[in-house]
Amino acid sequence: MSPEEQRELERRRRQRNYVLGGVLVGLAALFYLITLVRMPG
Amino acid sequence: MSGAPTSPVAPGLPLAGAAPLASTDFGDWRDYLALTKPRVMALVVFTALMGLLAAPVAVHPVIGFTAILCIAVAGGAAGALNQWYEADLDAKMKRTRGRPLPAGRLTRDQAFGFAMFLAIGSVTIMALAVNLAAAGLLVLSILFYVLVYTVWLKRRTPQNIVIGGAAGAFPPMIGWAAATGDVTLLPLLMFGIIFLWTPPHFWSLALFVKTDYREAGVPMLPVSHGLAETRRQVLLYTLPLVTAALAPWALGLTGLVYGIPALALNIVFLAGAVRVAGNRAEDPAGMKAEKQLFAFSILYLFALFAALAADRLVLA
Known part of the structure; x- marks a missing residue:
């Protein structure tokens, strides 16, 4: 793999990780809110 | 896709050395998003939301948001499964040959894993957070779109759109069921x-x-x-x-x-x-x-x- 391809691979991987991180944080917040709403009383 | 994997950076050039890694790791997050057919999803989200709002029961905004999110994600899963199954067909059509699978930016295994993750995740959250009726209809809509329309009808009969159209008709009903628990x-x-x-x-x-x-x-x-x-x-x-x-x-x-x-x-x-x-x-x-x-x-x-x-x- 050329250095250019290596850099491109790492850039895409990093971007995917940021997006996945954002999705996980969003899901954690959603589950927290659902728990509050569904909690009796 | 057959033959040696080629470089997405320089299309046509085979990836030397670490080809297996590169051929499965070059997918951009936008390619995963494209698998979910976002433009179709917009219509799914809209009609589901209208079904939810038309229901005679006021639903808590968090639960309503969760229901719409699950419907959207399940729609995305169905779209991804459709592209996973039809990669060969998409490669033949001008309108679809730029999609991530026919263009070689993602593998079919990646698409299938991603789609199943979305499908199982959306149905599970719908069942746990909203209600079982909506979750059941969600399962039915995914199966209908993938098995009845994509696998069974699309390539066999000119009636594909007529019967397959039912798959796209589920969202407002699921939105309603999310609010009321019935239809x-x-x-x-x-x-x-x-x-x-x-x-x-x-x-x-x-x-x-x-x-x-x-x-x-x-x-x-x-x-x-x-x-x-x-x-x-x-x-x-x-x-x-x-x-x-x-x-x-x-x-x-x-x-x-x-x-x-x-x-x-x-x-x-x-x-x-x-x-x-x-x-x-x-x-x-x-x-x-x-x-x-x-x-x-x-x-x-x-x-x-x-x-x-x-x-x-x-x-x-």
């Missing part, structure tokens, strides 16, 4: 409207992209039965569509806030279908009526469901 006449009519809207919508598109479908071997109606018959069917399906679209008003389930726009929209749709039926053009360049009906059909569905939800909110 009554109005959500069934909403289902019926999308079900009957799908054939004239897709056939007006298929009329001017016929060559694409023929080259891909998909037996769409214009390919199997010709342009004249397709145009006749567009008009024939518009008649029950108009009936179903006016039924909520005629049956007293809605008021004038829905009735008046519905009447106007259906008159325009019917006029468009009559123009299509009367068109004799063989060349896509002469198919202005078909292109206009296709474009209007999208606006029609958005406006009709917006009017329905607005009417129900006013009544409430």
Whole structure:
């Protein structure tokens, strides 16, 4: 793999990780809110 | 995809050395997003939201948001499974050959894993956070789109769009079920409207992209039965569509806030279908009526469901 391809691979991987991180944080917040709403009383 | 993997950075050049890693790790997050067919998802989200708002039960905003999110994600899963199964077909059509799988930016395994993760995740969250009725309908809609439409019908019969259209008709019913836990006449009519809207919508598109479908071997109606018959069917399906679209008003389930726009929209749709039926053009360049009906059909569905939800909110 050329250095250019290596850099491109790492850039895409990093971007995917940021997006996945954002999705996980969003899901954690959603589950927290659902728990509050569904909690009796 | 066959043969050695090629470089997505320099297409056509094989990846030397770490080819297996590179060929499975070059997918951009936008490619995963593209697998979910975001433009289709917009219509799914909108109709589901309208179903939720039209329901006679006020749902907590967090639960409502969760329900719509699950419906959107499940729609994305179905779209991804569709692209996973149809990668070979997509590669043959001009309109679809740039998609992540035919373009070689993602592997079929990646697409399948991603789709299953979305499908199982959305159904599980719907069942746990919203209710079982909505989760059950969600499962049914994914299975219907993937197994009945994509795997069974699409390549076998020109009726693919007619029966397969039911898959796209589920969202407002699921939105309603998310709010109420059941399904009554109005959500069934909403289902019926999308079900009957799908054939004239897709056939007006298929009329001017016929060559694409023929080259891909998909037996769409214009390919199997010709342009004249397709145009006749567009008009024939518009008649029950108009009936179903006016039924909520005629049956007293809605008021004038829905009735008046519905009447106007259906008159325009019917006029468009009559123009299509009367068109004799063989060349896509002469198919202005078909292109206009296709474009209007999208606006029609958005406006009709917006009017329905607005009417129900006013009544409430």
